[in-house]
Amino acid sequence: MQEKGNISIHTENIFPIIKKFLYSDHEIFLRELVSNAVDATQKLKRLAALGEYPGELGDTKVTVSVNKEAGTITITDRGIGMTAEEIKKYINQIAFSGATEFIEKYKDKTDTNQIIGHFGLGFYSAFMVSSNVEINTLSYQPNSKAAHWICDGSTEFEIKLSDKAERGSEITLHIAEDSLEFLETSRIHSILDKYCRFLPVEIEFEGEIINNPSPLWTKQPSELKDEDYIAFYKELYPMSEDPLFWIHLNVDYPFSLTGVLYFPKLKKDFEFQRNKIQLYSRQVFITDEVKDIVPEFLMLLHGVIDSPDIPLNVSRSFLQADGNVKKINSHITKKVADKLNELFNNDRAGFEAKWDDIGMFVKYGMISEEKFYDKAKNFCLLKNTDNALSTIEEYEQKIKPIQTDKNDKLVYLYSNNAVAQDIFIQAAKKKQYDVLLLDSVIDSHFLGQLESKLEKVQFKRIDSESVDKLIEKDEPKLSLLTKEQETQAEELFKKVVNNGKVIIKLEHLATDDMPVTIVISEFMRRMKDMAATSGQSMFGGFELTHEVVVNTNHPLIAKAIAAPEAEGEQLIKQTYQLGLLSQGLLQGAELSAFIERNMNALVK
Template sequence: MATQKGHIGITTENIFPVIKKFLYSDHEIFLREIVANAVDATQKLRTLASKGEFKGDTTDVKVSVSIDKEAGTLTISDQGIGMTAEEIDRYINQIAFSGATDFLEKYKDDAATIIGHFGLGFYSSFMVSSRVDIVTKSYREDAEAVKWSCDGTPEFTLEPVEKAERGTDIVLHIDEENKEFLEEGRIQTLLNKYCRFLPIPVAFGKKKEWKDGQQVDTAEDNVINDTHPLWTKTPSTLTDEDYRNFYRDLYPMQDEPLFWIHLNVEYPFNLTGVLYFPKIKNNIEIHRNKIQLYCNQVFVTDSVENIVPDFLTLLHGVIDSPDIPLNVSRSYLQSDRNVKKISQYITKKVADRLSSLFKSDRAQFEEKWDDLKLFIHYGILSEPDFYDKAKNFALLKDIDGKAYTYEEYREAIKENQTDKDDQLVCLYTNDREAQFSYIEAAKAKGYNVLLLDGQLDAPLVSQLEQKWEKTRFVRVDGDTPERLIPKKDESVNEADKAANENLTSVFNAGLPQVEKAQFHVETSAMGAASAPVLITQSEYMRRMKETARLQPGMSFYGEMPDMYSLVLNTDHPLVKQVGEGVVSATGEKLAPIDAELRGLQARRTALEAAQKDLKPEDVTPEEKAELEQVNNDIAAQYNQRNEALAGYARENQVVSQLIDLALLQNGLLRGEALNAFVKRSVDLIR
């Protein structure tokens, strides 16, 4: 045939500038596209041979990648079916293209879609090339070899050429901006990333050996890929060690996996793969995106958020499906029916595998629970349907290490941990060392305490409260032991109430300033053997602050001060001693103040009763002024009262010592206050 010149059949003159501009961020993808095309051509030849339409030998076919730095070329060669001049005209020179305006508008943000949607896999080579040559010879008898050349414009040449063997050579003349693709290390990295499991051997140079103190090439091809990766094999032919070896190959620096799932589906979609359960103690983010997605053994992506539910992105391994195209786009994944079916299938397989492990060997499952729970809790929190699958094998562990299913735990604590309102109360700790005394106090009352110290245990608690009827979770330091699970309403007589008010005022006055913390002082009869002073924290506010750390939208809770209750044990001898001291030290000062307060309060009650049924405009200015004056007088008397009690608090070292001991136990005593406590402790010991 004579040399032919022509124009590539496209509907815009700007195809190559568009490719360079909009595919630039993914420019390394060209190597995958060209090598994948070479593999396809080779597999097609094998298919023809299996049907008897090709009589030649296909045993040792391969794809070769080579660099010629001097010539500035990167060549991808195959021994596949090759092309005739007519086939080049049909498959290379004609690009189905819908017009520049629609193209740019629809695909400007998605390079992968550009390639896949318009069959531009081969043309991605122009992202890095100033010229591309195709030298090809068809497998057909008496076929004539041809060479196609294009310099990145719509113009091309097609001419006869000498080529002894069938197949195709794609010769990329790498442009000045992309000389990195003439570096052996860079190409080796890309081949390892995109082509390491292709079904046809891919050779890149020769294997090397040490000789005379340096590395030299041998005669053996450097085949970079495993053509029969583990997931393509029948599970019954594989051993546990085979699966572990494959995992080590994929993730050389990772701990051994806990277990794995071999996926193999032919209908209603095609899917193979192996998914591993890694050990996940904490930090979800570092475990993400370890699943590699393949299409017919060609690497697609390791970002699989839209293919599997979010919590399954913590798994490691490989998914291979021809029903997911090479050039995945987010819009495609979100709408494709097959992808949704694949997602549902994988979720079910994971849940079934976990359930099977739990039922077949519960003891082993419990041993692995600490490595599994973050994954399972993430699934329960992020995937609404997963809770129903997981509730029968998800576990709760108490501080003694005993594990329960959800139903087992509810049944175990039902008798002893149901409060007066028929609510089941689940007590837990998230720090067994810091909350040791609270745990011991709860255990002394016969309560079971769960250990919930995982990264997602705080939101899990809220989720379980929604799922379980008439159940609430309370951290063990959320209240006094007596009030954690109230069995009846507390009643206090008037005399005790007055004495308790004096105590709270005294201890309030003795509280030091603690940054970003607010305290409410209260009293409770906790028994003489319990601590004299206890600090508890509001379950609601503490949980909101914990959630705020995980959800940026709730950050305002994180800015609020921590809310604590300082609970005085009115049964403890030291607190009783302080109470008795209040009476003896301040009785004379408080008696006239209290008498005056009683009179003022009676007067206020009478004034309010007189004005109760009147409209605001019917109350005279004199009456309003009198009520305001009474309120001011009451406030003034309370100020005098509190000052008298504060004076006692300042002089009584026991008050300060009890407060500081409680603060110290909770890690809240710092700086100047801690220094004062140490000095006071020394003085008290002398």
């Protein structure tokens, strides 16, 4: 038998289109062809299980080999193979799919998700890198004759009898001049490791099995121990610390989804770039760009998601519009929230011990996903400057008696740097106030979210006002200075500060409060912080103006007014610069002069 003919396609330009547009990354050809070989092998195993193939299965591994001298790559399987007629139907007539007919025939007998093939356009990805492609194949069917198909990338083909004696298919690619990189064994090994490391049939390359056919996510959770999950995590991310905990996904309806998601130890900065969630379809790697598959905050997690409902070659627009993708997105969000809630309820002490590592993840989820917020508000923890942890509801009850202001608004005080703002924290503690520690990169967004969700609540940074102004009460404060003395004090400060951008405010505070407090508007500071984390420039270069709050009841202020002019100005300058120093605003030449002046005073 020998036959020549034309491939049944609708345009003479199909191959240039395939080469240029079908796959943006040419290395995909190997994924497609190895996947085909695996599918053919899986089909044979299924037929044997159904009693429709009585022969011996024998060695069913798929072999990939490179012959640099001959300029070829060969993919060999011992699957169902094809007859000459099947080649004509499934290879020459692109409109058909071998898997479609196979599924139709056995739809009532088998799990179709396990055997869907990719004959058709997937096979033709071979022409992205080849000047000539050969198929040498023998069908599993009794009395079949082996067939040899050859095509040079045009629409013409040749098919003839072959002397192949072993069941299965052998695909040989004659690599084109512009794709010689694929004749390097290191290049092929890296592609196989990327796309085929978890395919369900053994893949041999260079005499070694390069894949794990039974990855952890394909097993039942009841079969696995903690060390199994950790070992698999190390297989995925060899250089990483052990994960905190994990979620095993296993859904059959209304969509199919398996996988394992790991909670890594997160620091106070985001770690998107290093370890990503990997997306698979029937154990074939698709991508690690999963933004449209999972909510953005879940990209902080690591692990694997596998769903046959997501095709191998997809566009972002498909992912964004696909109903199954949206269901997967919602399901994963729910599973993550349920897992965290379970950990919190079953082992609160253990949950609290992990909070520094998972707190940013939880907060990020609450900010970005409404459904996650609804669940997470019950287990999200707030940490104060004494490292005590409370749920949002617990903390509200804790501070309500003393941190409710005259307008019946509950004021949450917070610090974003407990060391630098210690003087303000200590002043608040003297009044029995509690101060939260909100020092991660997303906390400016997080507290804004809580303010919008909680009723009659306001967050104030501990250094944004004088301590008495942070939580205003209906308790009038009297000044120990006369009106004339207050005017003198204000004029002194204006003269010493000598900066029209700085606002001088006189307040009647407790005698043991600071004589001078430097504060920056909570609103302006928060806008600048949020802009910095969002990459916005509107407030990024904005110079924050500060207010000088003068405590008219502090003895130093009265002393400065009563002192000779030069001495009084020196006292005011010293107290003002101490205030600047407490906010990290005393810098450069002014800081050097301040240090020198104080050193000289000590020597005298």
